[in-house]
Amino acid sequence: MPECALCPVRDSAACAVLEDDEREELARSGRNLTARRGETVFAAGEENTVCATLISGALKVRSIDPDGRERILALVHPAGFVGEMFAPFASHDIVALTETRLCVFGRGAMDRAIADHPALARALLRRSEAALHESRSLLEMTAQSRAEARLAALLLDFAAAASHSPCHGTERFDLPLSRGDIANLLGLTIETVSRKLGAFETEGLIRRDGRRGIELLDPARLSHIAGR
Amino acid sequence: MPECALCPVRDSAACAVLEDDEREELARSGRNLTARRGETVFAAGEENTVCATLISGALKVRSIDPDGRERILALVHPAGFVGEMFAPFASHDIVALTETRLCVFGRGAMDRAIADHPALARALLRRSEAALHESRSLLEMTAQSRAEARLAALLLDFAAAASHSPCHGTERFDLPLSRGDIANLLGLTIETVSRKLGAFETEGLIRRDGRRGIELLDPARLSHIAGR
DNA sequence: CGGTTCTTTGAAGGTGATCAATAGAGGTGG
DNA sequence: CCACCTCTATTGATCACCTTCAAAGAACCG
Numbered sequence A, B: 001m002p003e004c005a006l007c008p009v010r011d012s013a014a015c016a017v018l019e020d021d022e023r024e025e026l027a028r029s030g031r032n033l034t035a036r037r038g039e040t041v042f043a044a045g046e047e048n049t050v051c052a053t054l055i056s057g058a059l060k061v062r063s064i065d066p067d068g069r070e071r072i073l074a075l076v077h078p079a080g081f082v083g084e085m086f087a088p089f090a091s092h093d094i095v096a097l098t099e100t101r102l103c104v105f106g107r108g109a110m111d112r113a114i115a116d117h118p119a120l121a122r123a124l125l126r127r128s129e130a131a132l133h134e135s136r137s138l139l140e141m142t143a144q145s146r147a148e149a150r151l152a153a154l155l156l157d158f159a160a161a162a163s164h165s166p167c168h169g170t171e172r173f174d175l176p177l178s179r180g181d182i183a184n185l186l187g188l189t190i191e192t193v194s195r196k197l198g199a200f201e202t203e204g205l206i207r208r209d210g211r212r213g214i215e216l217l218d219p220a221r222l223s224h225i226a227g228r
Numbered sequence C: 001c002g003g004t005t006c007t008t009t010g011a012a013g014g015t016g017a018t019c020a021a022t023a024g025a026g027g028t029g030g
Numbered sequence D: 001c002c003a004c005c006t007c008t009a010t011t012g013a014t015c016a017c018c019t020t021c022a023a024a025g026a027a028c029c030g
Helices: A020-028 A107-116 A118-143 A147-162 A179-186 A190-202 A219-225 B020-028 B107-118 B118-144 B148-164 B177-187 B188-203 B219-225
Strands: A031-035 A039-041 A051-056 A059-064 A070-076 A093-096 A100-106 A172-174 A206-209 A213-216 B033-034 B041-042 B050-055 B059-064 B068-078 B093-096 B098-104 B173-174 B206-209 B213-216
Touching: A020 A100, A020 A107, A020 B098, A051 A107, A051 A118, A051 B188, A059 B118, A070 B118, A100 A206, A100 B219, A107 A118, A107 B118, A118 A147, A118 A179, A118 B020, A118 B059, A118 B068, A118 B107, A118 B118, A147 A179, A147 A190, A147 A213, A147 A219, A179 A190, A213 B033, B020 B098, B020 B107, B033 B059, B041 B107, B050 B107, B068 B118, B068 B177, B098 B107, B148 B173, B148 B177, B148 B188, B148 B213, B148 B219, B177 B206
Parallel strands: none
Antiparallel strands: A031 A100, A039 A093, A051 A100, A059 A070, A059 A093, A172 A213, A206 A213, B033 B098, B041 B093, B050 B098, B059 B068, B059 B093, B173 B213, B206 B213
């Protein structure tokens, strides 16, 4: 049984704009769902009967092209919204990157809630616009022709996301993605990602600590490499 | 003075969900705007005081990276919606690809209209979701490592867009973009686009007619090259 | 400790970018 | 109507970069 009062994203998710009782009612229409790392939460092609808010963990939105290559189209973080309100069938796979908890709503109930609560429609519109902006940022990042530029930009993005202060990133953080996921996100190969990270370390731009740990030693030069 | 009754996109734009009088009232808050090919309609960095519906013509959404290269992030077609309802400043340039007519609304008026008319919020949400989907499709297209694959996919997209029947494209259509714009959309150079088009013609996949005319001679093989 | 997965490193080759020059289209004015 | 000019598109040659194929090394889990 979902307990909105205890929900860690109760103030930041789209449903935060609802009154407590309205929110509880919406929650009753759905269920909680957990997924383990690597599990496909929703699969492309499935009928779109639900949508969801991510409570904890992380998701990737991906597509698989005909020759079996994965392409990551977006990452979803806690309080993020998942699902399409209008398409009859899901366009992309949603896969858990870590242990994940979701709050799932039936699409019908969500639709009714939108009609009843203009503020909710506004909140979803805001999230959708943010998602569009992120998608275009990724497009800009992958537009950079040089692999170093894309990777540097991604490292800076992760650093900014890791620290919760909005202005400047942390120097030390853990990569949320494997080499393979990074490669699929940037449109590169695993080998290139590995080599470029090695080169960054050799040049004194970063220090690696295990597989995931990254310390930015020279953020200024990194951001120059990223194209500002 | 805007005349909604005569508007060619009156049934397909977001404002189509409003009653005639409500729509007229919204229209009174704004103005009509025309732009010539190449004109920047809204510039990145400007304060976001307005949004707009595209009445006729075509727009590109673009960004310029620090070394001056343009990257096209999206194309906008008639009835499409332009503008950000939440960001304080515009993220990207909006540039006219052809002679263009827009119906511009003040953001405040649009905000009020959203609050008053749930159906409008729903319509905008739908458009935003569609834009997100298009952005991700572009991401998939540019993810293809081979230039031929990207270009073939784009030709098929244009063919599908040119014919208004939803299922299959036309064989004969005009490219809506210059070589340079195609290159910037696909993350390639003008030279590569030109060469690959030449190769397609040599191989009997297409026939070129002037600069813009394209006839698809072998759509099946093209779509194979595009990765299905 | 052995097996599996993920990552690193190496060598070779292909593909698109770059630089450079030519050719064609469109537009303007004489 | 043609000459001229500009912008766009084509074509060519060279080179850097990333991918590919291959194998070894490191981390993780039973």
